[in-house]
Amino acid sequence: MQTVPITEELLRGALDLEQTARGHLPHRLPAWARAQYVDPQTDMVDTQPSGVRLVFRTAATVIELDTLPTKRDYIGAPPRPDGVYDVLVDGKLTTQLTAPDGNVITIDLMTGTTDTRDGTAQTLRIEDLPAVPKTVEIWLPHDETTELVALRTDSPVEPVRPRARRWVHHGSSISHGSNATHPTGTWPALVAAAADVDLLNLGFGGSAYLQPFYARTIRDTPADLISLKLGINIVNSDSLRLRTFTPGVHGFLDTIRDGHPDTPLLIVSSILCPIHEHTPGPTGWNLEALAEGKLAFTATGNPDEVAAGKLTLSVIRAELERVVAQRALTDPNLHYLDGRTLYGAADNAAHPLLDDLHPDAATHQVMADRFVEYAFSPKGPFASS
Template sequence: MSDHLSPVPLDPASVHGAEELERTPRGLRPHRLPAWVRGQFPDPQLMMMERQPSGVRLVLRTTARAVALVTHPTRLAYRGADRPRGSVDLVVDGEPLGSERLDGGDVIWADLQTGATELEAGPACTTRFDGLPAGEKLVEIWLPHNESVELVELRADAPVAPAEPTGPLWVHHGSSISHGSNAASPTRIWPAVAARLGGVRLRNLGFGGSALVDPFMARTLRDAPADLISLKLGINVVNLDGMRLRTFVPAVHGFLDTIRDGHPTTPLVLASPIYSDIHEDTPGPGAVDPATLGTDHVRFVATGRPEEVRQGKLTLRVIRDALAQVVAGRDDPNLHYLDGTTLYGQADAAEHPLPDGLHPDTDTHRIIGERFAAWAFTGSGPFAAAHQG
């Protein structure tokens, strides 16, 4: 096999799972939120998360036996806390065939104690996959879920063409767990696992630290093409200590009302948080445990007090009860409640503990994805008709 790969057109139509593509001096930057959101609320945390292309992939038809993607990554790194690099995954005809770790790129160094940041520039990264099966095939190149990238160049040893989207489109919104935090690679985050098992196309609107029942997110979901919609709400509201029970419940109702303005009968799942011991009965704000800084095992802690629940502060148990009541109180036969502890509960925490107290590891992402797929896409599940169709 020749080592020489020729540049091929990087057609924007081949990029699936993004809201839009921004042309930069280096190439194309995928965005997961529309420009009007980025202009209306350019919060640095949200902007960093929406640029990380979780669930975004190049989908191609080709006879190529080798392909390469040149990207310029930008990653966030915390001083005193080791974080693994992002990866690019290869899927051929629906089967994962390879994963390559990124190198190079720019680094934004952040100090967890002071909040100060510093940019360190670096070179582009070339990710190459050889030994693809012979003949025409559907090739998916999944971009990293935890580093932003600019798409610089695509190379191959045969022509490539964008593949037309097929199958039901599942749009999912959630927190850093839905974003894929702590998973090893982009096809191993739980929404990607569930989408593969369910036979659906994924658009992932999981944003680390930013599932906060924001009205602009509801409008984004309202306006997005979708055959299936799911929401996983609660943990970020507790982490931030951003609401009290009195404001949280009507905010969720309003969030659902806005989505229903654009998707009046679309199957819609409202899921509550998975089990997390630190916030089950203790309100936020959440914080990094300073004793773990500089170690290989940074952990999070809750800084509230359990007795503050009487003042309306939120814990995960309070939120699960509230979300169940929201669904029960709405006259909506296509709205379904999923208790997050059925995906990962207290018993699971003993066998598969959350390494940092909040986020599952790769194996636990797989378990959550498999359980969601079994619940939603099989039997009488809310998404089963789309899966069977």
């Protein structure tokens, strides 16, 4: 076995590769952006490598990857399953692995206190591969911080040219992959596979509320297609009012257009979320569910305050549609999609949101199919030229 240096040319879906004491930590935000916030939630989801994968070509029959995951244990909530590593050979899912040990952060949801226990690196062994040249992709767990310690193979590797078109997608936890069961099962990853595009997933759980550093990151990142799924985290956090939301959207789009003036840009509003359709945030824990060992959320805002500018998903959808229609008069490559096209009332009746916020794994596939049908159709905003 020979050691293969873990370099950025073998890594897709990350914008920075930090050298750590144990190995390399992929980040989905660049270092300059990480310096512009002090937020444990954004820190956490930045290092949860949704859409991040090692990609190389090799004739190796055995591959070993040493990783150091960081797991999160929420007191009072159901235990989280170990993150899954998806191994694709020539585009087909062939193996799924887990790293059961690693660092553990214990979080008390009621007090907000944390405790950290250091763990050991794990070796993932992929064997019995065909002894012919092939493209191997190792997708890292979408919801588990993962340090890459070492990569070994029994045959040389070489980097692979990316797919012809790069799709940069920004969104919240649903885009990040909440309740998907494995990394290639998130709806953005499913879309990328079906549409044959190179994915950069900038979906950040609980952390998408028009922060300027996201817009500048997208502005400065090569992209052939851009989509923004906006709304739910702004309501979750109760961070904006209508008076500030509208200029915030304009400013976000202005910044992206500074770097991508003509790139197809699709704005997607939130999928149906009954607790926040007409009730503003903030979102709180459902304490009755927690007492029963279940994780669920509730809307804690007052609907009577909507008239004074508090935001609900219904208000945000209407304003996003209006802003896009206004801007599209001079920006023909700007488009809008109502998120309820991806998951609406009929879907909620058949497959309710598991915790009143996030869809189940099967719904990720439904959302992906519908997004591809709309965006990549011959007359869709992402149609091939």
